[in-house]
Amino acid sequence: MIRDITIGQYYQAESKIHSLDPRVKLLGTLVFIISLFLGMNIWIYLVATIALIAVIKLSKVPFKFIIRGLKAIVVLILISAMFNLFLTPGTVILKVWKITITDRGLQTAVYMVIRLIYLIMGSSLMTLTTTPNNLTDGLEKGLGFLRVIKVPVHEIAMMMSIALRFIPILIDETDKIMKAQQARGADFETGNIIKRAKSMVPILVPLFISAFRRADDLAMAMEARCYHGSNGRTKMKPLRYKSADYKAYIAMAVYLGICITLNIVL
Amino acid sequence: MSIIVDKINYIYEQGTNLERQALKDVSFVIEKGEFIGLIGHTGSGKSTLIQHLNGLYKATSGHIYYDEQDIYDKNYNLRDLRNKVGLVFQYPEHQLFENTIFKDVCFGPKNQGLSKQECEIRAFESLRLVGLDENLYYHSPFDLSGGQKRRVAIAGVLAMQPEVLILDEPTAGLDPRGRDEIFAILKRLREEKNITIILVSHSMEDVAAHVDRIMVMDDGILKYDDTPRNIFKHYKELEKIGLAAPQVTYIMQDIKEAGFNVRTDAITIEEAKKSILETI
Amino acid sequence: MSIVKAKNLTFEYIRRDEEGNVESINKAIDDLNIEIEEGQFVAVLGHNGSGKSTFAKHLNVLVSPTEGSVWVDGMNTLEHENTLQIRQRAGMVFQNPDNQMICTVVDEEVGFGPENIGVPENEIWERVEKSLKSVGMYEYRNANPTKLSGGQKQRIAIAGIVAMKPKCIILDEPTAMLDPNGRKEVLKVLHELNEQEKVTIILITHYMEEVIEADKVFVIHEGKLQMQGTPREIFSQVERLKEYRLDVPQVTELAYELRKEGLDIRPGILYSNELISELKRIKEERNVDNSR
Numbered sequence: 001m002i003r004d005i006t007i008g009q010y011y012q013a014e015s016k017i018h019s020l021d022p023r024v025k026l027l028g029t030l031v032f033i034i035s036l037f038l039g040m041n042i043w044i045y046l047v048a049t050i051a052l053i054a055v056i057k058l059s060k061v062p063f064k065f066i067i068r069g070l071k072a073i074v075v076l077i078l079i080s081a082m083f084n085l086f087l088t089p090g091t092v093i094l095k096v097w098k099i100t101i102t103d104r105g106l107q108t109a110v111y112m113v114i115r116l117i118y119l120i121m122g123s124s125l126m127t128l129t130t131t132p133n134n135l136t137d138g139l140e141k142g143l144g145f146l147r148v149i150k151v152p153v154h155e156i157a158m159m160m161s162i163a164l165r166f167i168p169i170l171i172d173e174t175d176k177i178m179k180a181q182q183a184r185g186a187d188f189e190t191g192n193i194i195k196r197a198k199s200m201v202p203i204l205v206p207l208f209i210s211a212f213r214r215a216d217d218l219a220m221a222m223e224a225r226c227y228h229g230s231n232g233r234t235k236m237k238p239l240r241y242k243s244a245d246y247k248a249y250i251a252m253a254v255y256l257g258i259c260i261t262l263n264i265v266l
Numbered sequence: 267m268s269i270i271v272d273k274i275n276y277i278y279e280q281g282t283n284l285e286r287q288a289l290k291d292v293s294f295v296i297e298k299g300e301f302i303g304l305i306g307h308t309g310s311g312k313s314t315l316i317q318h319l320n321g322l323y324k325a326t327s328g329h330i331y332y333d334e335q336d337i338y339d340k341n342y343n344l345r346d347l348r349n350k351v352g353l354v355f356q357y358p359e360h361q362l363f364e365n366t367i368f369k370d371v372c373f374g375p376k377n378q379g380l381s382k383q384e385c386e387i388r389a390f391e392s393l394r395l396v397g398l399d400e401n402l403y404y405h406s407p408f409d410l411s412g413g414q415k416r417r418v419a420i421a422g423v424l425a426m427q428p429e430v431l432i433l434d435e436p437t438a439g440l441d442p443r444g445r446d447e448i449f450a451i452l453k454r455l456r457e458e459k460n461i462t463i464i465l466v467s468h469s470m471e472d473v474a475a476h477v478d479r480i481m482v483m484d485d486g487i488l489k490y491d492d493t494p495r496n497i498f499k500h501y502k503e504l505e506k507i508g509l510a511a512p513q514v515t516y517i518m519q520d521i522k523e524a525g526f527n528v529r530t531d532a533i534t535i536e537e538a539k540k541s542i543l544e545t546i
Numbered sequence: 547m548s549i550v551k552a553k554n555l556t557f558e559y560i561r562r563d564e565e566g567n568v569e570s571i572n573k574a575i576d577d578l579n580i581e582i583e584e585g586q587f588v589a590v591l592g593h594n595g596s597g598k599s600t601f602a603k604h605l606n607v608l609v610s611p612t613e614g615s616v617w618v619d620g621m622n623t624l625e626h627e628n629t630l631q632i633r634q635r636a637g638m639v640f641q642n643p644d645n646q647m648i649c650t651v652v653d654e655e656v657g658f659g660p661e662n663i664g665v666p667e668n669e670i671w672e673r674v675e676k677s678l679k680s681v682g683m684y685e686y687r688n689a690n691p692t693k694l695s696g697g698q699k700q701r702i703a704i705a706g707i708v709a710m711k712p713k714c715i716i717l718d719e720p721t722a723m724l725d726p727n728g729r730k731e732v733l734k735v736l737h738e739l740n741e742q743e744k745v746t747i748i749l750i751t752h753y754m755e756e757v758i759e760a761d762k763v764f765v766i767h768e769g770k771l772q773m774q775g776t777p778r779e780i781f782s783q784v785e786r787l788k789e790y791r792l793d794v795p796q797v798t799e800l801a802y803e804l805r806k807e808g809l810d811i812r813p814g815i816l817y818s819n820e821l822i823s824e825l826k827r828i829k830e831e832r833n834v835d836n837s838r
Binding site for chain 1 (some may be wrong): 591603606608630633634637638640642644645646647648649650651653654658659660662663664665666667670671674692706707710764
């Protein structure tokens with residue numbers, strides 16, 4: 001169940017996508033998301049699908065692995081689909097008791113589902129092909145211009161990378177806590193929603209306490225190794241663009257261009 | 267009570283690239299009142315094995331019988347099994363969650379569906395058994411020392427009145443006094459309750475000094491299953507699988523090689539002392 | 547010259563209730579005086595809660611003394627501008643290997659410290675390679691540290707400190723969460739660093755077997771320095787150690803028990819060959835007595 005979360009996990013492989021500069025991948029993800037929100041246009045979605053499949057193929061990440069990440073948000077997708085389906089005005093095509101489904105509602109719901117699924121797939125693909133540290137470096141450098149307006153870019157990036165590093169550890173820990181409580185007769189499976197929510201307390205309390213303790217330990221370990229923010233800090237693996245990165249930027253520009261054109265023309 | 271483990275196999279993450287056989291044809295019988303030490307290096311399968319005994323893991327093949335009943339039978343209630351086979355995990359931090367120690371110990375019996383009064387009686391009884399100072403009962407479990415937390419965690423499982431108590435490295439990270447306190451509790455449990463105990467440990471000295479029977483796991487196989495004295499005779503084989511005999515056994519070997527006619531199968535300081543005094 | 551010096555060091559934990567009133571004051575360290583020589587392998591012994599870890603934190607400026615002072619390599623820890631220099635010269639390794647790893651690749655993890663102190667890129671790579679080799683983990687440089695064993699993780703943590711070129715490494719119970727093999731690996735690496743690189747090692751522990759090979763042992767109990775001396779001097783006082791909730795190695799204990807039974811064995815036996823030569827001497831003396 002909780003092991004299915006793929007967002008924030010890294011999939012080790014040697015591929016063209018893996019070796020791209022993280023800034024390219026970050027901007028690429030952003031471009032992809034923008035293209036999805038351009039409009040409800042079937043041609044744009046067709047181009048986006050082709051682009052997504054091509055990048056997945058290039059990345060050598062098994063398709064199953066990316067799909068697994070969707071399981072965790074199935075409920076979210078269904079809820080948003082429902083809202084769109086039932087609450088959008090338009091020509092009624094189906095009416096059962098007080099529930100009406102309109103043509104526009106159906107259309108929005110379908111687009112919404114695809115949009116959410118692609119969104120998750122696109123961003124999972126980025127984290128699956130980029131190590132957390134690389135991602136942080138990319139964010140830090142890519143958003144470095146914000147430092148001018150006093151945004152603590154380095155600190156935010158560091159925070160994110162630590163969060164990503166701790167996700168697998170906390171998942172593992174949740175598993176252990178569940179077992180320890182099950183050994184004391186705890187029951188997480190039966191009962192109504194309130195009972196089940198209550199049964200989470202014995203898991204959440206130890207998990208939070210442990211997370212805080214870990215955070216405290218880690219802060220101390222970082223301080224002990226002379227960490228003091230970005231001032232005077234050097235990089236062991238500084239980011240440098242290679243020719244493949246420029247090619248990727250061009251491909252992205254072409255992709256966005258096509259999408260915008262399609263949006264205007266059709 | 268008795269536990270019969272019959273040729274169980276467990277394959278971890280079957281069907282993925284992480285697939286690994288964690289248990290291979292493991293069979294043994296445990297009778298009431300035994301005190302068993304389970305040893306093996308990290309990753310030898312001992313943690314997986316103990317989690318089979320209370321049904322947290324289900325064997326890929328093979329059978330486990332508790333009191334002659336097959337625990338993998340459709341009609342068998344695994345929650346009943348967990349009430350009878352208490353498992354204390356290595357880190358007490360993984361189970362303590364209530365705002366007082368007393369309430370935390372009540373959690374197990376409450377899950378068993380006992381009345382409030384019955385839960386409280388059991389909590390008092392088990393906190394007494396682990397020898398925790400009464401003034402601490404209504405304190406937060408998070409303010410306790412490492413050794414005290416371990417004892418509260420043990421009490422939390424004891425309150426369910428299990429027939430078998432399994433402890434996963436209960437002394438890891440404790441100082442010598444904390445370790446002695448845990449062993450004193452186990453001794454008391456055996457004397458007062460005749461409870462069956464399975465102890466997972468990395469310390470050969472501790473196992474040698476306390477248990478009646480040792481099971482050695484190596485790479486998912488139950489390699490040896492015998493009395494401590496017979497087990498540590500195999501110290502050369504034990505070394506090959508990342509284990510060792512207690513230090514005192516090696517000392518006695520050295521003394522023997524130096525020309526003293528001492529017993530080389532001594533596994534505790536007491537035995538070693540006697541043997542040396544006899545020969546000198 | 548002493549690398550670490552503490553004078554009248556006192557540290558109080560103040561517990562406050564919800565309104566912020568002082569509920570209790572707990573003296574974790576109570577008027578401690580200690581001096582550690584450069585280049586030595588030093589062990590600091592004490593049971594859980596004896597104050598030994600709090601002492602270690604002072605050496606890395608992770609806490610500041612309530613009273614008294616601490617000098618590391620001649621620098622007073624109370625002077626704020628010394629903090630980074632002290633941390634670079636006296637690196638610290640903690641108990642839980644998982645909670646001190648910042649990065650997801652071994653080489654980046656080792657490079658984290660040098661990055662923080664502004665070492666140029668080329669030199670970081672040199673330092674990372676050298677320090678990974680010194681702990682025998684170079685072939686794991688591209689691995690994910692979370693996938694390694696406990697002993698390997700601690701060796702990575704030590705490499706991360708070594709890469710900062712410290713004069714002294716403080717280890718706060720680095721083996722408490724490891725199995726016996728992991729414990730051996732870590733101890734071996736520490737002794738090699740001490741002998742080959744002349745790094746001062748300050749090992750905080752309650753495992754007696756780790757102490758036998760140390761140059762000097764300090765015993766802390768209830769925040770006070772109770773004993774100091776060579777391992778032999780310390781382990782010849784078995785009763786006193788038990789009073790401080792500590793153990794002795796089994797050979798020392800056996801010798802002590804035999805002595806209690808009336809055998810004339812000298813105190814402070816650390817190795818089995820020492821026990822054997824004592825037994826031989828006693829036997830000869832008895833034979834002489836018998837033949838008379």
